[in-house]
Amino acid sequence: MMKKVTAFQFLFLFVILFSVIVSAQEGPILWQDNFDDDDPAARKNVGWIYYGEEDIAGQVIQQQDGMLYMKAGSYGGLAGVALVETNGVPELVFDEAGDPTPETMAALLKNDYSDPNQIITFQVNFLNVTSSFFILGTRMVLDSTRGDADPTESPAYTLFISPLEGVVRIGRYDAELAALDPGSWTYFGEATFSFTFDVMYWVKYYLKDGDLKVKIWEGEPEDEPAEWLIEGVDPDPRVEGKFTMFGLLGAPPGGDEMFLDNITVRSTEAAANPVTFQVNMSVQEALGNFNPSADMVVVRGSFNGWAGNDDQLTLGDTPDVYQITKNFDDSFVGTEIQYKFVIVPASGDDIWESIDNRVATIQAGGQVLDVVYFNNRESIGATANVTFQADMSDMLSKGWFDPATDQMRVTGAMNGWASMEDWALQADLLDPSLYLLTKEITEEPGNTIEWKFRGYPHENFLDNGWEAGSNHSFTFTGEDLVLEKIKPNVLPAGKDLTQDVTVRFSVDCNGAVDWYNKKPFPTIDGVYLNGDFVPLGTGGWAGWTVSDTAGGALVKMYDDGSTNGDAVAGDNIWTTEVVFPAGSKATHLYKYGIYSVGYTDTLNAGNIPMDNEAGFAMNHVILITDTSPLFVNDTDIFGSQWREVSVERQPTAQVPSDYVLEQNFPNPFNPTTEISYTIPRNGHVTLAIYNAMGQKIATLVDGQQTAGRYRAEWNGMDDNGNRMSSGIYFYRLQADGVSKTMKMVMMK
Numbered sequence: 001m002m003k004k005v006t007a008f009q010f011l012f013l014f015v016i017l018f019s020v021i022v023s024a025q026e027g028p029i030l031w032q033d034n035f036d037d038d039d040p041a042a043r044k045n046v047g048w049i050y051y052g053e054e055d056i057a058g059q060v061i062q063q064q065d066g067m068l069y070m071k072a073g074s075y076g077g078l079a080g081v082a083l084v085e086t087n088g089v090p091e092l093v094f095d096e097a098g099d100p101t102p103e104t105m106a107a108l109l110k111n112d113y114s115d116p117n118q119i120i121t122f123q124v125n126f127l128n129v130t131s132s133f134f135i136l137g138t139r140m141v142l143d144s145t146r147g148d149a150d151p152t153e154s155p156a157y158t159l160f161i162s163p164l165e166g167v168v169r170i171g172r173y174d175a176e177l178a179a180l181d182p183g184s185w186t187y188f189g190e191a192t193f194s195f196t197f198d199v200m201y202w203v204k205y206y207l208k209d210g211d212l213k214v215k216i217w218e219g220e221p222e223d224e225p226a227e228w229l230i231e232g233v234d235p236d237p238r239v240e241g242k243f244t245m246f247g248l249l250g251a252p253p254g255g256d257e258m259f260l261d262n263i264t265v266r267s268t269e270a271a272a273n274p275v276t277f278q279v280n281m282s283v284q285e286a287l288g289n290f291n292p293s294a295d296m297v298v299v300r301g302s303f304n305g306w307a308g309n310d311d312q313l314t315l316g317d318t319p320d321v322y323q324i325t326k327n328f329d330d331s332f333v334g335t336e337i338q339y340k341f342v343i344v345p346a347s348g349d350d351i352w353e354s355i356d357n358r359v360a361t362i363q364a365g366g367q368v369l370d371v372v373y374f375n376n377r378e379s380i381g382a383t384a385n386v387t388f389q390a391d392m393s394d395m396l397s398k399g400w401f402d403p404a405t406d407q408m409r410v411t412g413a414m415n416g417w418a419s420m421e422d423w424a425l426q427a428d429l430l431d432p433s434l435y436l437l438t439k440e441i442t443e444e445p446g447n448t449i450e451w452k453f454r455g456y457p458h459e460n461f462l463d464n465g466w467e468a469g470s471n472h473s474f475t476f477t478g479e480d481l482v483l484e485k486i487k488p489n490v491l492p493a494g495k496d497l498t499q500d501v502t503v504r505f506s507v508d509c510n511g512a513v514d515w516y517n518k519k520p521f522p523t524i525d526g527v528y529l530n531g532d533f534v535p536l537g538t539g540g541w542a543g544w545t546v547s548d549t550a551g552g553a554l555v556k557m558y559d560d561g562s563t564n565g566d567a568v569a570g571d572n573i574w575t576t577e578v579v580f581p582a583g584s585k586a587t588h589l590y591k592y593g594i595y596s597v598g599y600t601d602t603l604n605a606g607n608i609p610m611d612n613e614a615g616f617a618m619n620h621v622i623l624i625t626d627t628s629p630l631f632v633n634d635t636d637i638f639g640s641q642w643r644e645v646s647v648e649r650q651p652t653a654q655v656p657s658d659y660v661l662e663q664n665f666p667n668p669f670n671p672t673t674e675i676s677y678t679i680p681r682n683g684h685v686t687l688a689i690y691n692a693m694g695q696k697i698a699t700l701v702d703g704q705q706t707a708g709r710y711r712a713e714w715n716g717m718d719d720n721g722n723r724m725s726s727g728i729y730f731y732r733l734q735a736d737g738v739s740k741t742m743k744m745v746m747m748k
Helices: 102-110 282-286 393-397 600-606
Strands: 009-013 029-033 046-050 060-064 067-071 073-075 079-086 118-128 133-140 156-162 167-173 186-192 200-208 211-218 230-233 243-250 257-267 274-280 296-301 312-315 321-327 336-344 358-361 382-391 407-412 434-443 448-456 472-475 481-486 501-508 526-531 573-580 587-595 620-623 630-632 646-650 673-679 683-690 696-705 708-714 727-735 738-746
Touching: 029 046, 046 102, 060 079, 067 079, 067 243, 118 133, 118 243, 133 200, 156 200, 167 211, 167 230, 186 211, 186 230, 243 257, 274 312, 274 336, 296 312, 296 321, 407 434, 472 481, 526 573, 587 600, 646 696, 673 683, 673 727, 673 738, 696 708, 696 727
Parallel strands: 382 481, 501 630
Antiparallel strands: 009 046, 029 257, 046 079, 060 067, 067 257, 073 079, 079 243, 118 200, 118 257, 133 156, 133 243, 156 167, 167 186, 200 211, 211 230, 274 321, 296 336, 312 321, 336 358, 382 434, 407 448, 448 472, 501 573, 526 587, 587 620, 646 708, 673 708, 683 696, 683 727, 727 738
């Protein structure tokens, strides 16, 4: 920054919402930070850019006591300076040299986290000021060559505060180096305010087009005064720029100090389609799962990437009922969102609801959703001992689990899917390959409890230790229960490759349907690969937007019969090759995404529409061997994580003369079975599964097929990826006006 940055430093700040007064004119939150995490360098969630020691000698920027501490240092002997800036960008990363990684630079250049029209509310405490003035600069313009807004070159709209003189001004500057010279700024309003050192003050700064306003008050958010301290108008406004800067500027060599806290940036536009989410937390508090004084409850869903703490609920007027009103733009109207409530404890893993995703259809003008209980649990229930058993023989014999350093833990609905030390299984004294855990569980009798194994330390295992496949489950009876032995489907993180290996990925997209609507893609205009190794050379899963298909963020696949190992042009089996360098891990997770022009763009209301093969965490797994420089992965079936495992055309001596639907094998079955059928003519074929009530639960085939004999495999899941229960099911073949149905039985 300031002409040239020799080293980037970024703060990744954990975002926690706090209660503020919101007038009817205020819109949704764009970004916010209250510096309340356990990292002294504050490297979480909101990315702040600031100078290194080599640029400003003696400057200190660090998190202390849940606030951001700033101490001015000497900028080349010219001024005492302490500055931080951000555009609200989340999760930035820098390399060992202090430079932004390619993903960080891409995120900064994306620059869509804020807006030129905004309301900034924050707290400031002037600890020790002998010469400095405080500056809030906003509408600062991104320098695309640097990834930030250079405060020595970028114009800005400003809030000027001199705590020594008790003067407050609102204005702007446009000239180079003007940030250091407030006498050269253009001002639109001025007032006096008496400041006391080491006292927290609230400040609200309003900027919409050319209108500027500011309020300052002491106390709590609800003490906000009704009147603005200053109001001003820029007759020729500059409405661009999304970076915001906070700082102290004064005489060298610096040493002045202040705290910043509770920064919230909102849009000035009122919510167009506000949706109020409500959850009753009384039972979770009684069970000890939720501490209102220390923990948060947030909502996560398809509208916010199932991540983050931006959408925190706060206690409303009704006891135990927590609420948040969130705005949805018009593109969401008429579409279905999915979501869950999540407890974010002061320490430890997040506690997710273990029920099916909640759903709501966004209505024009907004709506207030009904109050629900967290996890739909309305009473405390009964208490009983449940014993979990893990057959660790395979993992031990393969060297995937080291009893001296590793743990196998149980996580599920009964503990909020958290990974906890006291939920680790212990080896049986008589059988060292059998690991046991007996826990006292409180639940409502008759409820089904889902759970999984999870390896620990998480980094020793693939997918952070999570067990692959569907959740295990048992019915809680209120009586003591010993569960059956299960071999954990937990894979190791994998060895390091000893040489560069080119891996050939391929996916069969014949009959592919999208995960969101469960409909066939009208066209397949492109197929892309994503995974924990994408973007290539850096890792960490690229984005799933349509724009990520350009520029190499997602890995492009081919169906031209030549490029990157593709064998046959136009067969709808798409192929690509990826080089995994020596030293990288051999085990990885990945997924595919299909782009269909005019169709994919609108999937899930445009929110991560390219993540259309399967649901969250429903990934493929690859274990690379490095005995050869080329590793050819088995051809995947698009959507096989939740649809049929495969549909294969079987060789026949002659073209069949009639439609035939054969009895599935095996029957009864658990968990998979094969269904064979023949069709005498080319045409559109559907093969679907129905439950005993006649409701279609899964579609195995829905597309054009040539005459011949086929074999389809059903994995016992419905079209939403849910494991079906024991019972009678029917499968129906339909083609060319012919319909044939047969019965099968699933047993567990």
